Amino acid sequence: MIYKILIANRGEIAVRIVRACKDLHIKNVAIYTEPDKDSLHVKVADEAYEIGKDPIKGYLDAARIVEVAKACGADAIHPGYGFLSENYEFAKMVEDAGLTFIGPKSEVILKMGNKNIARNLMHKNGIPVVPGTEALNKESIETIKLEAEKIGYPVILKASGGGGGRGIREVWDPKDLESSYESCKREAKAFFNNDEVFMEKLIVKPRHIEFQILGDNYGNLIHLCERDCSIQRRHQKVIEIAPCPTISEDLRKRMGVAAVAAAKAVGYTNAGTIEFLLDDYNNFYFMEMNTRIQVEHGVTEEIVGVDLISRQIRIASGEILDIDQTEVKPQGVAIEARITAENVWKNFAPSPGKITGYFPALGPGVRVDSHMYQGYSIPPFYDSLVAKLIVKARSYDLAVSKLERALDEFTIEGVRTTLPFLLAISKRRHFRRGFFDTSYIEERLQDILENTHDHNQENKEEVIAAITAAIQKVKSSRENG
Known part of the structure; x- marks a missing residue:
């Protein structure tokens, strides 16, 4: 049985993992950045170590996390969700350090972490997939427009390495395709450090x-x-x-x-x-x-x-x-x-x-x-x-x-x-x-x-009017597309 687990995460999921460890009589270790020093996961864990002052970078510093795990005697790391949980390089680093990564093997994360690779793998194994394209980053915008016409509007652009609702753009009108494609690439690069994008048929109201x-x-x-x-x-x-x-x-x-x-x-x-x-x-x-x-x-x-x-x-x-x-x-x-x-x-x-x-x-x-x-x-x-x-x-x-x-x-x-x-x-x-x-x-x-009743509502009528106008604008765009 695993002896001690370092939890490479924060907040609710870190607390959840601490409790599971205690139920199994397994020692547990929390990590935190300076703004999180009073977080509940720090208070309930058996041990806790600060991994940096920056609120985000510490939870993404794979090398530092593995170093802390080895230093405190942990023999396994649980990544939770978010942060490094689906990062192939982190899982591989944990494995190479002789520690147990509580999740799938790193090569599986590599295959399934890229949505485009995953959908192709599913297609080859007879699993139904949404009609779509390979990665589009090397194609010209003219070629991408032709692919969209083949698929049929509306289409959806997706970041290959995306998740959590990021790196997604719906395109209902051909005139919006180029700007949506560039916007999707920028967001994919910013959030996943991978600007690879592919396109699928948008399944309406699934x-x-x-x-x-x-x-x-x-x-x-x-x-x-x-x-x-x-x-x-x-x-x-x-x-x-x-x-x-x-x-x-x-x-x-x-x-x-x-x-x-x-x-x-x-x-x-x-x-x-x-x-x-x-x-x-x-x-x-x-x-x-x-x-x-x-x-x-x-x-x-x-x-x-x-x-x-x-x-x-x-x-x-x-x-x-x-x-x-x-x-x-x-x-x-x-x-x-x-x-x-x-x-x-x-x-x-x-x-x-x-x-x-x-x-x-x-x-x-x-x-x-x-x-x-x-x-x-x-x-x-x-x-x-x-x-x-x-x-x-x-x-x-x-x-x-x-x-x-x-x-x-x-x-x-x-x-x-x-x-x-x-x-x-x-x-x-x-x-x-x-x-x-x-x-x-x-x-x-x-x-x-x-119908949302909040005693502290601020400018409710103005907010609803603005939202109504935005919704009508989207509906009009779709109808004209």
Whole structure:
């Protein structure tokens, strides 16, 4: 068994990993940059070491992290999600140092970390993929325009090394293709240090369905059912549901078989996720594979009764997966709402600051994963996620009711959060019936905001008017395209 784990991350996921380590009686080590010295993951870990003053660079300094791990006697590193979690060079560095990387092998990260390589690999193995192109960086803009015409508008440009909703541009009108292409390349270079871009057919109003994968080092590989991640804003997930409330058992089985086949095609081990787009005709297409634990892993844990972080550690320690696919049967429905420190009345601008009151929701079937506490100051340098509220009930309708109640009870004072916005979504009729796709928030944003009740609203009418004008401009562009 692994003896000591260094956690190469921060915030909520670092706290989650510390707790899993303690459950398994494994020593754990936190790292932090100077602005994070009071973060909860630093307080709850067995040991903690500062890795720099810069808020971001420290968490991205692979060599320094490996050096600290070796110096403190850690024999494994857990990357969490974000930062270096899907960085091939970091995983390889950990392996070369004689430490255990809690995740897949570095060569698998290399294959699946590049979306263009991954989709080609899936196509070769018979997994359905969205029609698209190879990497476009060496082609002229005239050639790219011809490719777009072949695919048919609308199209979507994607950074090959992208993730988290970054490096994505939808193109509905041919006249916008060149500027969107250049913009996509710039963002890809800035966020992923890789400006390679490819193009796909834009599947209009799909559902975003992902399957949790778990595989050991001996060829045993299963899925743990699906999550519906269709409630999104700007390609970033807002609410996740497990299992999907509207797909049939036959479709679930077919998608699950494809997900396992996709993971087997690359020799996947540990925990990962295969993501699909599902159209109105129940055609599904491989979108990408995340070679790490997902933010939304908690909803899967709730319906299948498996501690995914502990399983990651146990698999990395050499244990054989003792769960057979026939044993995986979802029990009830779980929903996660991502609560972020953002001001919805200022176009969801980050809202860092000191938390003067923190009262998370409680009660049966309610779980909160967070690194917040009263008196904590949210730094302005990181992702704005402050808590994940997860509820579970025996049916989707009851789970939505529990979500509504828990969101209404949850109180965070001192900073603006998306709690009122999420509460407004939970009350909507179409959401309660499970009728939504990835365009749900975008197309209903004005109405959702009108029903978002915040005692500290600022210029609500002006904000809604501005958002309405922006939405109409986008719709007009699409209609004319």
